[in-house]
Amino acid sequence: NYLKAENKYLDTITNRLKPFQENLYTEMKSRIKEKDESVPYFKNGFFYYTRMEEGKEYGIFCRKKGNLQAKEEVLLDMNHMAEGHPYYAATGFDISPNNNQMVYGQDLVSRRQYAVYVKDLVTGKTTLEVKGETDGNPVWSGDNKTFYYVHNNPETLLTEKIIRHKVGTPGTADKIVYTEKDPSNYISVSRSKSDQYIFITSQATMSSEIRFIGTASPEAEFKVFQPRIKNVLYNVEQLNNKFVIVTNLDALNFRLMETDPDKTTRENWKEVIAHRPDVLIESVEPYKNFLVITERKNGLVQFRVRDLSNNKDTYMPFEEPTYMTSVGTNPDFNSETLRFNYTSMTTPSSVYDYNLRNGSKKLMKQQ
Numbered sequence: 474n475y476l477k478a479e480n481k482y483l484d485t486i487t488n489r490l491k492p493f494q495e496n497l498y499t500e501m502k503s504r505i506k507e508k509d510e511s512v513p514y515f516k517n518g519f520f521y522y523t524r525m526e527e528g529k530e531y532g533i534f535c536r537k538k539g540n541l542q543a544k545e546e547v548l549l550d551m552n553h554m555a556e557g558h559p560y561y562a563a564t565g566f567d568i569s570p571n572n573n574q575m576v577y578g579q580d581l582v583s584r585r586q587y588a589v590y591v592k593d594l595v596t597g598k599t600t601l602e603v604k605g606e607t608d609g610n611p612v613w614s615g616d617n618k619t620f621y622y623v624h625n626n627p628e629t630l631l632t633e634k635i636i637r638h639k640v641g642t643p644g645t646a647d648k649i650v651y652t653e654k655d656p657s658n659y660i661s662v663s664r665s666k667s668d669q670y671i672f673i674t675s676q677a678t679m680s681s682e683i684r685f686i687g688t689a690s691p692e693a694e695f696k697v698f699q700p701r702i703k704n705v706l707y708n709v710e711q712l713n714n715k716f717v718i719v720t721n722l723d724a725l726n727f728r729l730m731e732t733d734p735d736k737t738t739r740e741n742w743k744e745v746i747a748h749r750p751d752v753l754i755e756s757v758e759p760y761k762n763f764l765v766i767t768e769r770k771n772g773l774v775q776f777r778v779r780d781l782s783n784n785k786d787t788y789m790p791f792e793e794p795t796y797m798t799s800v801g802t803n804p805d806f807n808s809e810t811l812r813f814n815y816t817s818m819t820t821p822s823s824v825y826d827y828n829l830r831n832g833s834k835k836l837m838k839q840q
Contacts, residue, residue, distance in 0.1 A: 512824050512837045513541060514812065516804040517572060531555055534566060548575055548594065562587075565610035568594075569617045570668065570688075574640070576602070576620050578609025585609070585630065589622055591640050602640060603647075608632060612664050614671060615688035621650070621662045621671060632660045635673050637691065650695055651684065664688065665711040666759055667806045671695075672709065681706045698737045712759045713781070717745065719757055724748035729757065729766065758800050761807050763829045767800060774798050776811065778829055789827055793817045812837070 487494075507529075513522040520541055523532040531551035537543040548566070555561035558581050565578045565587070573595050578587030587609030592599045603611075608623040624634040635651040638644075651673050653660045658677045665672065665688075673684040673695055680703055684695035698709055698716075706727075707720035711734075718730040722739060729746035746754065751770060758765040766777040773796070776789040789811075791798070801812035801824060811827045822840040827833075 512801075512812070513537070514802045514804060515808070516568070517570070519568075519572060521568075526552075531561065546594075548592070549577065554579075565608075567611060567613055567620070569613050570615055571617045574613075574617065576611045576613060578607060578611065580609065586625060586627070589620075589638075591620075600641070602638060603644060608661070610661070611638075612662050612671065613688075614691035615668070616691055619691040623660060623662060629656075631656055635660060635662050658682075666804065667711050667713075670711055674708075675701070676706070679704050679706065681708070683707070683709050685709070696737075699739050702739075708756070710757055710759045712764060713761065717757055717759065717764070718742060719754055726750065726752060727754040729754060756800070758803055758811065759806070760809065760829070762809060765800070765811050765829070776800075776813070776827075778811075780829075787832070789832075793820065796820070 507527040510524040513520040519536045534549040589603035611622040637648045682701035683698040686693045728748040730742040753769040755767040764779040796817040824838040
C-alpha cells in the first residue's frame with residue numbers, strides 16, 4: 474500500500490510531463506529496429522535463433538533443422554504467452570539431448586522467481602514441472618527424462634539448493650542433491666560444452682568449489698572436484714579426455730592448468746599456461762580441436778587460440794587500437810568457429826565468426 478501511495482503521488486506531481494514522456498518514448502522507439510533477428514547458432518543438428526516482429530513486445534524463439542533454408546519451427550512465442558499478464562519473462566531455454574523437449578523458466582511477477590515448464594516439441598504439449606522459487610535456468614541430464622534446477626530461498630532469493638527432477642513426477646519426488654550452507658556463496662548448475670558432465674558451482678567473491686557427475690548417470694552422487702580453499706578461485710571445463718582449470722591458486726592473474734577426470738584435486742593439477750604479471754587469464758572456450766583462451770593485456774581483451782593437434786598458439790588480430798570484445802554463443806563442441814562480439818568508438822556493436830583453422834573472419838550482424 475505504501476508503494477501504491479508513492480506511485481500515485483509521483484503520477485500527480487509529474488502529470489504535466491506526460492506529453493514530454495510520450496514524445497521521448499516515441500523517439501526512442503523509432504530508433505530501435507523492431508523487426509530483428511539474432512544470429513543463429515548451431516547445436517546438435519539444429520540452428521536456433523530469436524526473432525522480433527514489428528509492433529510486438531517479446532521475442533519468438535525458433536529453430537531450423539540442418540540448415541537455414543529448412544522450415545522454421547516456433548518453439549516459444551512469448552508474445553502469445555504474455556497475453557493477459559502485466560509482466561512476463563521466459564529464460565533458460567534448454568533442449569533435451571534427443572531434441573524432443575525444451576525446459577525453461579517463466580516469471581509472471583518480476584521477482585526473478587521462475588516456475589519451470591517442459592514443452593514436448595513433438596506434440597506441442599506444455600506441462601508445469603516446478604511451481605516456482607527457481608533461478609530459471611534448468612539443465613537436462615543425458616537421459617531425456619531428468620533435469621536439475623536451482624532452488625531459491627522464497628524470502629531472501631538467495632540460491633540455496635540444487636534439486637533433481639524427473640519429468641512428469643510430483644515435486645514431492647524431487648531429490649535435493651546439494652545444499653549450500655554458506656550464504657555468501659551463490660550456486661548454479663550447468664552442463665559441459667561437450668554434454669558429458671553436469672557441474673554444480675558454488676562461488677563467493679574470493680573462493681569457489683565445483684562438483685560434477687557424468688550426464689549419462691543422472692542419479693549418481695556428485696563428486697567434489699577440489700574442496701574450497703580460502704582466497705582460491707577456480708573454474709573447470711572439459712577438454713576431450715582432460716579437465717582444464719582456470720585458477721588464481723598461487724597466481725594473482727590466474728593460470729591455466731589441467732588434470733585427469735579421475736584425479737581432480739589440486740595436487741594433481743599440471744600447469745599449461747603459467748602466471749604472468751602483465752596478463753590476466755579470464756576464461757577458456759573449449760572445442761574438440763582447439764582451445765580459445767580469453768586474456769586481458771594493457772586493458773584490452775585478446776583471444777589466444779591453441780591448436781590441440783600441435784599445441785601451437787596464435788592470437789586473433791584486431792585492427793583498431795582500442796575496442797571492446799567478448800566471446801559470444803558457441804555451444805557446438807565440434808565446431809571450428811569462434812563467435813565473438815565486438816565494438817569500438819568507430820565500429821557499431823557487431824557479431825563476427827572467426828575460423829580457428831584458417832584465421833578468416835566473417836561479419837554476421839552489425840547494429
